Amino acid sequence: MQGGYPPPPPPGGYGYGAPPPPQGYGPPPGFGPPAPGIVQPGAPYGVDPATGMPLSDKSRLAAGLLQLFLGGFGVGRFYLGYTGIGLLQLFFGWMTCGIWPLIDGIMMLTGKIPDAQGRPLRE
Numbered sequence: 037m038q039g040g041y042p043p044p045p046p047p048g049g050y051g052y053g054a055p056p057p058p059q060g061y062g063p064p065p066g067f068g069p070p071a072p073g074i075v076q077p078g079a080p081y082g083v084d085p086a087t088g089m090p091l092s093d094k095s096r097l098a099a100g101l102l103q104l105f106l107g108g109f110g111v112g113r114f115y116l117g118y119t120g121i122g123l124l125q126l127f128f129g130w131m132t133c134g135i136w137p138l139i140d141g142i143m144m145l146t147g148k149i150p151d152a153q154g155r156p157l158r159e
Contacts, residue, residue: 084156092150096157100145107137112144117152 079090094116103112108129110122129136143149150156 081158087156090155091158092153092155094151094157096144096147096159099149099157100141103137103141103144107141108134110137112137112141116144116149116157 081091081093083090099112099115102115106112107125110125110129113119113122113125125137125140140149144157147157
């Protein structure tokens with residue numbers, strides 16, 4: 037090795053019969069997020085620009101406000117489709133003195149909690 041760099045690969049291959057590395061990085065065509073303004077089939081509310089996942093039909097603002105004001109009854113979680121957690125909040129939410137519904141509501145407003153199908157909440 038001269039100058040600290042490895043020698044160039046031999047002509048016609050990359051040594052030991054290994055195929056050359058792929059030329060591009062990233063997902064294959066058709067697997068990345070779609071271009072802005074294009075609606076994917078099955079994504080009537082659009083897609084999340086960060087992940088490319090289809091957005092939920094549930095609103096982040098509605099879920100967060102329901103959870104902040106009626107979270108002791110688990111209403112925000114029922115709205116998102118989390119029946120089990122909604123029942124837990126209904127029966128045991130009073131034991132946390134309103135802290136659990138408050139934190140849950142803030143997390144819903146910031147978009148940290150997806151709907152029950154794992155889709156990000158829409159604005």
